[in-house]
Amino acid sequence: MNSPYKAPSSPVGENRSDTRALSPSPARVVYVVSNNLAKVSSLLPSNKNRSVLVHTLVKQYGLLDVANPQSARPIHPVPATVEELTRYHSRQYIDFVLDPYNFSKQDDAIPSSTHAEFGIQEDCPAFAGLHKYIPLVAGATLTAANSLIKGEADISICWDGGRHHAQKSKASGFCYVADCVLAILALKRDRINTLGLPPHKSRVMYLDLDLHFSDGVSQAFVSPGGPGSGEPQVLTLSIHHASPGFFPVSALSSLSDPTEESFDPFTLSLPLARGASDATFARMWKSVEAVKHAFQPDYVVVQCGVDGLAGDSYAVWNWSLGSSEGSLSWCVNRICRTWQCKTLLLGGGGYNHPNVARAWTHLTSVAVCSFSSSIATGTVLVSNRSLKSSQVLSAKEALLTKL
């Protein structure tokens, strides 16, 4: 089919000649971390103490040691201001969640309907420290994005970010703040200076590798006037599991079909069956790169949720961190080494905390050095005995070809 994406303002590959062009290999990598970020992020009820485990392992492998030539440069997060948070979130939501009085355990005065209105219930319970968590995690992701905008890095890492279910006025799915959306909004405000051409608005591709559909991000950027309207600067592509009743339920999570009238080429979904493996990703990765090649982003934001890895408590996919084609690390290496885009790597889901620490440490090493010489933490995943070999199914190839 004809590409739905408008021809770029510069020939393929030449947009890297801008004044903040990617540096030669190895990439300049920054890593957002501070003791306070690890401490506050570790309060997240769905992932208690995960952040501390992740940052400790990354540091112990020497990946934040500036004396080591193959390391990331640690930078401290700057907490987001109310003005920054309300570039997406409603003022009412931010006023509510930033008021610690609303989450005091002694407080019985706040009617539960107010908490429910803002989604502070069930899988997003109130917790002491929420008023610190939201500006710090949003600020961490924005700090990472700003380092790309300022030309200080080629790859920015913020494992505390990637909260892809949070909505404009509501917490959802363990996510209280829409840091992915805020980062994309910041990146799309940038203008790219290409030698010999007028500055052009930046293009941002959001790629979500989490087991769950990126409903919060996809909904935020779906074409406001319907399919084919406008010239969106943002393309979202979510690769996830979808089946009846599987969270989150959304009309946008089904397979994008160009033959349908409702098809939006800038809001793409690629659902995979149970048991998706390295082989599944190896087969469909050509489609992912075809989209990237057609859209020609200046920035790519990758949500690296690891709840699809074998060993996670969800036990739905059987993805790995090994060296084989199609593994998570192979995919991230492809992005970091061959896509020629400024790249923001974010965290996301992942509920086997030792495995999450291994995975994100391994991906950090992939970002700072070549895939072949990356450290091998990722290959030592805890196995999930509940995942039977009979569940290791391939994705529906017939569906994939529609992309």
Ligand SMILES: [Zn+2]
């Ligand atoms: Zn998830």
